[in-house]
Amino acid sequence: MTELLKVSNASKMFYDGPIWRRQTTVAVDNISFSIADDRPSITGVVGESGSGKTTLALLLLGYAQPSKGQVVYRGQDLADMSKQERFEFRRVVQPIFQDPFAAFNPFYLVDHVLQVPIKRFNLASTEAEAEELIVEALQLVGLRPAETLGRFPHQLSGGQRQRIMVARALLCRPQLIIADEPVSMVDASLRATILASLQTLNRDLGISIVYITHDLTTAHQVCDNIIVMYGGQVVEAGAVGRVIRDPQHPYTQLLVSSIPLMDRSQRWENQETTEPTEQNGRVSVGCKFAPRCPHAEDRCWTSPPPLYQTESTRAVACVLQDNSPVLEGHDVTSVFL
């Protein structure tokens, strides 16, 4: 397998406060995975706020540099790319952001975000050809060009705007799209259409997608593989069906059991808990979930558990699974479908 984008042992730290009393926040903690070049995939990254999933997106896009480890694009470390290589990388790996309202410069017609990449990346030789590309991209994401072009962003709905953003990414002829919460600010009834267009890009055009979300149900719906993050660490990863249907890490279990299901036969147990007070003051240098974990042991607090490969398509970072073999190289890609 050749890798399009490979994250190896990447960590990202943020520092706060004066030098003599510097506080370090680890946003991403030693993560390794990769996106294959030859086989289009949809990889989900799931976590709650503060899990580091957005920081991971910034690392993948090269908008931030890892503090430790590296992000490698086709064998080339993102940190030491030439200007030309970076320009090429920018085209091939495209972002879609959470907020479809703020992603448009209010000063321009929506056409602006579609015309610029064609010009910058020299994708068309004539005006007519450029026009054709735009129309084609809009139709692919289910929009009618006549009802979209020539308008200002505020004249379109959130769903329409987000689909224009998908079309924009598509125009750049990318091989990988990093979609950071692409539907969380769109009305629930419109999410389906946007996710469907992402799936179309994946199936029909062979574009790989990293789908970053807090929503397990949509991840379950669109992803092949999934990485569950907590406090910057990977807690569980593998084939999406296995992880969500039969979670093994206590955090994933908690997450899955918290989903409000439409099925009334699976009502929440009436087991009320209170808000955890700030981890009773104790900070874990090991597993970040230890302070909230019902199964936490002493060793959980002191050193981060390795990823155990519990089955062919799953790895879990929890000492409860320590009878399974430790995952070679810490790279979760090896348990992906």
Add this chain to the structure above:
Amino acid sequence: MNRLLRLFNSQRITTNLIIGLVILAIVILVSLLGPMFVDMELIEVGAVAPSKPPSAEYLLGTDSQGRDMLAVLISAIPQTLKMGLIAGIVGVSIGLLLGLLSGFFGGPLDTVIRVFADSLMTVPGIAILLVIASNIESMTVEVMGLTVAALAWMYPTRTIRSQVLSIRERPYMAVARANGESELEVLFREVMPNLVPYVAASLVASINGAILATVGLESLGLGAQNVHTLGTTIYWARRYSAVLRGQWWWWAPPIIVVSLIFIGLFLVSMGLDRFANPALTGQGSARTRRRKNKAQRNAAQLKAAANHQTGADNQSALLRVDNLQVVFETAAGSGPAVDNVSFSMQPGERMGLVGESGCGKTTMATAILSLVRPPGRIAGGSVQLGDIDLLALRDEELRKMRLKEIALVPQAAMNSLNPVMRISEQLADAIRVHETTLSQPEIETLIRDSLINVGLSPEVANRYPHQLSGGMKQRVSIAIATVLGPQLIIADEPTSALDVVVQQRVMLTLGRVQKELGAAMILIGHDMGLIAQFSDTIGVLYAGKMVERGDIDTVLNEPCHPYTRLLIDSLPKLESESEFIGIPGLPPALFNRPGGCSFHPRCPFAFERCMAETPEPQLVKGRQVACHLYPDLGQLPPIPISSVVVAGDGALPTGIVDKTTTDANTANGNTATGEAQS
């Protein structure tokens, strides 16, 4: 260029801006055209008879030095304006350059510029200006303008820097980079155009400040020499005691002209504020007072009385809403956000209220609490809690019902709690206003108990909201809402901003507290799963109408209204691998609702009657449905996938854009980032 013009188009142009520009234009025209009508040689000393009050010959009279005041005034205006323009343009140019450098590139350059600007701002500009003006021999208008600019560039720099900093963080900058734009392109194509309103506002402010400072100096006898300016004219008037001698025609006209310039600039800057600060838009219309007129109240009382007789079979109901109508009226149009909705609730009932954004869920909640804000207005119907018609109550009586009988659990949008008050004060506030007889220790016990009751430590009482997590804040809101044991709780998306794990915990607590109180509850939400987990009954709103209402199991197992069906199908389910499909099109704009059944443009089953006739609610299979398919139809057929998949948002009737929906949202107190919220 026409893009630039767009910034200054249509509804954002206010009368303020126009009047301001007109005043300034008149002042400029007088100074430009004046010399064609007035003999400008009369500004020489001794040209005319001295100290004459205004007359037909000398329209503005003459001064004690024998000058014609009208001629003096006309020659003075352009000098003052020129000075202001020089100071403004130079100052803002420096500000734009430094502000852009400082804000966009940041780093050490930013620090140097910022510290230097801050320090210079502590230097008293007017005093320095006095010193400089008094020391420069033969000061000219131009030098004066440049000096003022040199002492005032920090102000535009600061404004522009902070704007650039805020624009720099917007997602469209990242999009531009992903589109392959270089840093310089990003700066010039993405940042600069959005600065235009701020640069214009800075320019106005700078000109204003410059004229203020120089007219001040000149009226003390410092500043430009050998020319007439408005300031020097005032100086000479004071110097020759015109004020004490009552020669008002000498000092008053320059003061009036200066004042006109300031009023003009002030109105222009107020107008420009609209472009820079969108929050100010719509204030004009919001000024209509929220007040029910007497006739309306009487009508509501009559109606309530009538209902009371007819609704005898519905005696056990806790809440009865009858033909409730809430209308939004703005300059852009008017439309019913809640349209003839009727339903009732039993004590202890949990009712889920669902629908897409813009369907009137939140408006309905605020209407039940009588908290609809302008431009919204309750236009008709009645809301009855027990035997009390809430809409017939006077403001004071209504206020006493709130919290005590009907409580709101607000959206967990992070700021439902006053950021500058401790939690205990906010709880005490709520208790004290309703329970006036309680002593301080009793109140404290109540606060303590209510916090414990929602799973918080009593120590939380001493904290400020920002010291609490999102889940804890929402628990505080629940504690406030339930502290007086209301009969009805309205929870408006109480967990929409919380993570799933926290959401579950908070909802379980809310559920327990509600059960213990025996209160009824309306849960507004967009998450069907949450509604399914939590409610006993459900109401589906579409375009302000209740399209389906019934027992939760009945409705979820076999939705009868096509909209309910599509709403359920559009959600992904963990339980099944089934494809989830979107609802085509968008909810109609508030001010542009289609005739007949509002849902017909998006409905896969719509037929002729749906376009012509509004369906009335009818009883179908144990629930109420407002749809023409019934009673003829036995069961809703499968939805043809072809009709919904690709049509997408494009299936809108042309001409309808959701702009008005967004406006209504904003007016409603929501932000324009509408869809995710309701």
Add this chain to the structure above:
Amino acid sequence: MSITYVLQRIAQLILIVFIAITINFILPRMIPGDPIESALTTKIAISGNVSVDVQKVAEAYRQKFGLDKPLWQQYLNYLNDVLHFEFGVSLVKFPETVVSQIRSALPWTITLMMVSTITAFLVGSILGALFVWPSTPRLFHVLVSPFMLLSTIPFFLLGIILLSIFATELRIFPPGGGFSPTLIRGFNMETILDILHHSILPALSIILGSMGAWALGMRAMMITVLGEDYVTFAEAKGLHPRRVFLWYGMRNAMLPQVTQLALALGGVLGGTVLVEAIFSYPGIGTLLFAAIATKDYFVIQGIVLILIFALAGALFIIDMIYPLLDPRIRYTD
């Protein structure tokens, strides 16, 4: 309040004051002409004594004040003097010291300006808040709007208008000064009333002239605050409208205004030079103006320094008390 926070603010204060007094050192030296010589020329022209050799006397002065030394040495001397609040002597009213002159003028300015600025702030803020409060009667808008427009007229020009109406035409108030020339000052009712009588017109012109700006700022903030969820929630709690208005609306809308107030109070000394000059009020402004007219170099520099300290001091104080007003701002960094 953490020590770090205080130390940090103090360091910031020192840095800003240092840069500001350096600018104060450089600026006058960039002005063409010799201040001492021109001051002497003026003084001599006034006294009518033509036999004095201006050059020679100036040389003596320069030596005395160290103005013949190289620039860096002058700068060090200047810093040293500033540290000791040693602003030198008045060139015109020699040998009176600058400090003593400032000391006699400062109380006049501080009392008049503080009182009127704070009054303008309070009245303006309340009017501005009432402007956007939904239950404000329409009559209020009709009555108050003209006052807001009046505020756009600069206050020294308002002063001239007030003078001509109340002093020249109606003769209700005196045309200027801080007290009657015939008054024998002492701590008694007569003195206080006389001083009050003289201060009403200047105070009124400042209040009327700056009220509008406060009202506008408050109006804009209040619009934002009234849209906040906590105001809606407060109404849903059934609180009395007055309580919502004051403690949920104004209390929050006030916060940014307070920073502005600190700047205004710090700037009071400088900004009201013009008003004092119009009313010949015996404060810092009149002193500065007189010093400029007679080119009394050291007095000017002394006053500018005082103004710098006042503004920097006001900013420092607001940094210290702001966290008390807004709990979200922490004393830690």
